[in-house]
Amino acid sequence: MASYLIRRLGQAAFVLLLVSFLIFMGVYAIGDPVEMLVPPDATTAEVNRAREALGLDQPILIQYGLYLKGLVQGDLGTSFVYNQPTIDLVLQRLPATVELGLTAFVFSLIIGLPLGLIAGYRAGSVTDDGIMNGSILAYSLPNFWQGLLLILLFAVQLRWLPSGGRGDTGILFGIETSLLTLDGWQHIFLPALNLALFNSAMVTRLTRAQVQQAMGSEYVRYARAKGISERRILIRHAFRNVLIPLVTVLGLELGNLLAYGIITETVFNWPGMGQLLINSINIVDRPVIVGYLLIVVAMFVVINLIVDVLYTLLDPRIRLGGNKA
Amino acid sequence: MLKVDNLVTSLHPGSRDQVDIVRSVSFSLEPGQILGVVGESGSGKSMMAYSLIDLLDRKIAITGGSIVFNGEDLSAAKQARMRELRGNRIAMIFQDPMVALNPVLTIGEQMIEAIQAHRRMSRRDAEAHAIKTLARVGIPSPESRMSAYAHEFSGGMRQRVVIAIAFLNEPDLIIADEATTALDVTIQSQILAEIQGLAEETGAAILWITHDLSLLSGFADAVMVMYAGQVIEIAPADRLFGAPRHPYTAALMRAVPVAGRTRLENLEGVPPSLADLPPGCAFAPRCPRAQPRCSQNVPPFEGDTTLGWRCFFPLEETP
Numbered sequence A: 001m002a003s004y005l006i007r008r009l010g011q012a013a014f015v016l017l018l019v020s021f022l023i024f025m026g027v028y029a030i031g032d033p034v035e036m037l038v039p040p041d042a043t044t045a046e047v048n049r050a051r052e053a054l055g056l057d058q059p060i061l062i063q064y065g066l067y068l069k070g071l072v073q074g075d076l077g078t079s080f081v082y083n084q085p086t087i088d089l090v091l092q093r094l095p096a097t098v099e100l101g102l103t104a105f106v107f108s109l110i111i112g113l114p115l116g117l118i119a120g121y122r123a124g125s126v127t128d129d130g131i132m133n134g135s136i137l138a139y140s141l142p143n144f145w146q147g148l149l150l151i152l153l154f155a156v157q158l159r160w161l162p163s164g165g166r167g168d169t170g171i172l173f174g175i176e177t178s179l180l181t182l183d184g185w186q187h188i189f190l191p192a193l194n195l196a197l198f199n200s201a202m203v204t205r206l207t208r209a210q211v212q213q214a215m216g217s218e219y220v221r222y223a224r225a226k227g228i229s230e231r232r233i234l235i236r237h238a239f240r241n242v243l244i245p246l247v248t249v250l251g252l253e254l255g256n257l258l259a260y261g262i263i264t265e266t267v268f269n270w271p272g273m274g275q276l277l278i279n280s281i282n283i284v285d286r287p288v289i290v291g292y293l294l295i296v297v298a299m300f301v302v303i304n305l306i307v308d309v310l311y312t313l314l315d316p317r318i319r320l321g322g323n324k325a
Numbered sequence B: 001m002l003k004v005d006n007l008v009t010s011l012h013p014g015s016r017d018q019v020d021i022v023r024s025v026s027f028s029l030e031p032g033q034i035l036g037v038v039g040e041s042g043s044g045k046s047m048m049a050y051s052l053i054d055l056l057d058r059k060i061a062i063t064g065g066s067i068v069f070n071g072e073d074l075s076a077a078k079q080a081r082m083r084e085l086r087g088n089r090i091a092m093i094f095q096d097p098m099v100a101l102n103p104v105l106t107i108g109e110q111m112i113e114a115i116q117a118h119r120r121m122s123r124r125d126a127e128a129h130a131i132k133t134l135a136r137v138g139i140p141s142p143e144s145r146m147s148a149y150a151h152e153f154s155g156g157m158r159q160r161v162v163i164a165i166a167f168l169n170e171p172d173l174i175i176a177d178e179a180t181t182a183l184d185v186t187i188q189s190q191i192l193a194e195i196q197g198l199a200e201e202t203g204a205a206i207l208w209i210t211h212d213l214s215l216l217s218g219f220a221d222a223v224m225v226m227y228a229g230q231v232i233e234i235a236p237a238d239r240l241f242g243a244p245r246h247p248y249t250a251a252l253m254r255a256v257p258v259a260g261r262t263r264l265e266n267l268e269g270v271p272p273s274l275a276d277l278p279p280g281c282a283f284a285p286r287c288p289r290a291q292p293r294c295s296q297n298v299p300p301f302e303g304d305t306t307l308g309w310r311c312f313f314p315l316e317e318t319p
């Protein structure tokens, strides 16, 4: 176990290094931040001074080397624009984004798993058709449009829920969260639902396909031959097997929800990472872009590790490290 | 105890594509008796077995005949009633325990659930009963094996686990479908001997399905031979092995069984497609005794459910 974790950490460090290099070079290719930062009528001398101040006069590889040196000390650099440490900028907004992503993830499971189970168990029935058609809707309508519809219905027409913003928050383990107050829940419900819809359709369809396959398997026939109830066959025999392929995909889903809820954040005016990232890209604020994406990659790496550990817990045939028993 | 009368099971019943895959099968079984069912691949053995316990796939259904088990007609029984009987009064053993056992649940859980599905028994008592039954079929250190998974057993031990599960609720009838086909010969004969002992001890009747006729000699009390969904001969075992009447049975006896194979090595041709049967005797295209009449009329079944055959020109009683 320990050697496995060390190996995984080594892999993770390598991935982070590679990603940081690619993004660093990518942002360099997008454009020159100095041109964005100085006033349009600045003199060449002023531009050069700004360039020097930001360290942008150095060759790109040296710049990258300096960035890495900071990185290993936990320093993600200072924003060109806000003149604040990147880490502070990100940490101010990250809790809201993570909270929205996690809530949306839980919503997508609450919606997707039962629907997938029912559709898979009753594959080919009217219920199945209904669920599948509904999922195509959630799948194909653009996310922002679904968000606007939700706002129109629940905020404008019915006036049940607010149309945007974060609402009151409480503090849990030193982190601000909406999930402790009613007002917070009222604010997070619609954006989380919006963000969850696409994924709940994914979860539904995947669960359905897996359940349908499992219900036709020999072990289900055998369980029936033992006189086990259909309910137990579905929940214990089939679902327990379905969880194994599901967990991998759910891990990726969670990563996506955490990283790319930008559209929903914009539609619902949610004070998360989205706004910061879009602004930073517009003005080529390299430390913020690179820092944010590194955090995203780190989240994916952690989620992947959790998925792998869950895998070994769920499938007795697999041992840590990936070799089949 | 079990009386099957003219059972017909069909694919796509009631539609224009209806194909009968079990065609008018009749036999009966008494407590403690072992009836061997033999036939080539596709002859309808498994479908006949699944018909008895309501395990047929959705597009396949019983379309005729009756199944009377302990005085109750199962072909008319409700699903809930069939679930009560399955694993309780009628148990089934499948060919490949590696795929029949759930790969991600422990053996213990799969045994305990089989007990608790049919009896009000505490978890602890069910566990003790499961361990006792594992010991009975010759599984060493059964307590510790309860928490093991299917892939952690050898092939022979895995099949013993499945046999233990079949005997858990002391059923009246056990249906074994190719239960030892995947095993090597020494383990196969050990297991057959154990099954015989258990059947004697508990009084369970056994329907033993196999494609290997030779396996049944010295094991089965009676043998039923199936071809293209029909019973073409049924007889007490010593009689059938001593003097088979149907040319197909005789051919089966000459066939050399090859482990794991269901094809007959010295019989030309393949069984007919059920969707496209020849007009007369289904075996006529391959039969060495066939006469013109055989391809015109279907031979009727001569005899009763303990001794009979379906052939116009049966072999002599004493060859």
Ligand SMILES: Nc1ncnc2c1ncn2[C@@H]1O[C@H](COP(=O)(O)OP(=O)(O)OP(=O)(O)O)[C@@H](O)[C@H]1O
Pocket (backbone or CB within 6 Å): B011, B021, B039, B040, B041, B042, B043, B044, B045, B046, B047, B048, B057, B211, B262, B274
């Ligand atoms: N699910 C199914 N759908 C359609 N046809 C089927 C299905 N299962 C079986 N059949 C057909 O029913 C017939 C009888 O099959 P069955 O499985 O009972 O044969 P078997 O004697 O058990 O053969 P084997 O020795 O290969 O197990 C075959 O012609 C087969 O093609």
Ligand code: SF4
Pocket (backbone or CB within 6 Å): B247, B248, B281, B282, B283, B284, B285, B287, B288, B289, B290, B291, B294, B299, B310, B311, B312, B313, B314
């Ligand atoms: S009826 Fe004719 S073809 Fe059929 S088994 Fe008997 S002899 Fe052969």
Ligand SMILES: [Mg+2]
Pocket (backbone or CB within 6 Å): B045, B046, B047, B177
């Ligand atoms: Mg079969």
